[in-house]
Amino acid sequence: MINSEKIKQIIKGLGADLCGIASVDRFKDAPEGFRPTDIYPECKSVIVFLKRTPKSSVYAVNCIPYTFVNSMIMNIIDNLTIEILYKLEELGIRCVPIPSDDPYEYWEADKSYGRAILSLRHAGYLSGLGVLGKNTLLINDVYGNMIQIGAILVDIQLKADPIVTYEGCINSCRICIESCPQKALGGKTVNQALCRPLSTYKHEKGYILKKCNICRIECPNAFRIKNF
Numbered sequence: 429m430i431n432s433e434k435i436k437q438i439i440k441g442l443g444a445d446l447c448g449i450a451s452v453d454r455f456k457d458a459p460e461g462f463r464p465t466d467i468y469p470e471c472k473s474v475i476v477f478l479k480r481t482p483k484s485s486v487y488a489v490n491c492i493p494y495t496f497v498n499s500m501i502m503n504i505i506d507n508l509t510i511e512i513l514y515k516l517e518e519l520g521i522r523c524v525p526i527p528s529d530d531p532y533e534y535w536e537a538d539k540s541y542g543r544a545i546l547s548l549r550h551a552g553y554l555s556g557l558g559v560l561g562k563n564t565l566l567i568n569d570v571y572g573n574m575i576q577i578g579a580i581l582v583d584i585q586l587k588a589d590p591i592v593t594y595e596g597c598i599n600s601c602r603i604c605i606e607s608c609p610q611k612a613l614g615g616k617t618v619n620q621a622l623c624r625p626l627s628t629y630k631h632e633k634g635y636i637l638k639k640c641n642i643c644r645i646e647c648p649n650a651f652r653i654k655n656f
């Protein structure tokens with residue numbers, strides 16, 4: 429019988445470190461046009477999974493190792509998404525994949541603002557995989573913010589996981605906000621126009637480099653939630 433536990437077992441067996449499930453009604457506060465049912469009207473549940481990102485990349489002062497790991501982990505999550513689709517399809521479940529990052533259509537050129545078809549960090553929160561920090565990243569109790577998220581929309585009702593209530597941010601902490609060289613963080617949102625020149629720096633040879641990860645790695649909870 430197909431149930432939440434069986435699906436999580438399959439997904440972890442394929443390589444995910446964690447998997448959570450959100451019922452579709454939890455996305456009612458998402459912007460119109462960016463809810464799971466706006467992507468797939470038959471969607472009943474959202475399966476969210478993640479892989480931890482190797483810590484090794486953050487010790488370098490050169491941006492290339494971090495850019496490399498970031499790019500590879502996105503590919504790994506996207507490949508995992510495809511593997512999960514094959515398995516769920518074999519079980520007769522209709523599903524729709526969400527890319528771990530690009531591509532997306534929504535773009536406000538004047539603000540350099542893009543919006544994914546589904547916010548994966550919010551999906552992670554709504555499926556019990558973590559809480560949102562002031563750096564706008566999902567923070568998981570075990571893996572901190574060093575995670576890459578994927579999601580699949582399915583047409584079956586699955587038991588949802590409880591939303592977690594642990595504290596992601598230390599009360600008075602403002603390290604990420606104050607250490608951002610672009611002053612791009614407001615505590616709940618990131619000004620993409622300010623962040624992009626460093627986080628998606630265009631090299632003259634055409635590469636996109638992650639020249640900044642300060643808000644991620646300076647966070648005291650980057651690698652796990654301390655004292656949890």
Ligand code: SF4
Nearest residue numbers: 608610623640642643
């Ligand atoms: S990646 Fe860098 S520039 Fe962008 S919000 Fe974080 S600290 Fe600021």
Ligand code: SF4
Nearest residue numbers: 561562597601604647
């Ligand atoms: S640096 Fe501090 S304020 Fe920013 S996300 Fe981490 S704990 Fe929260």
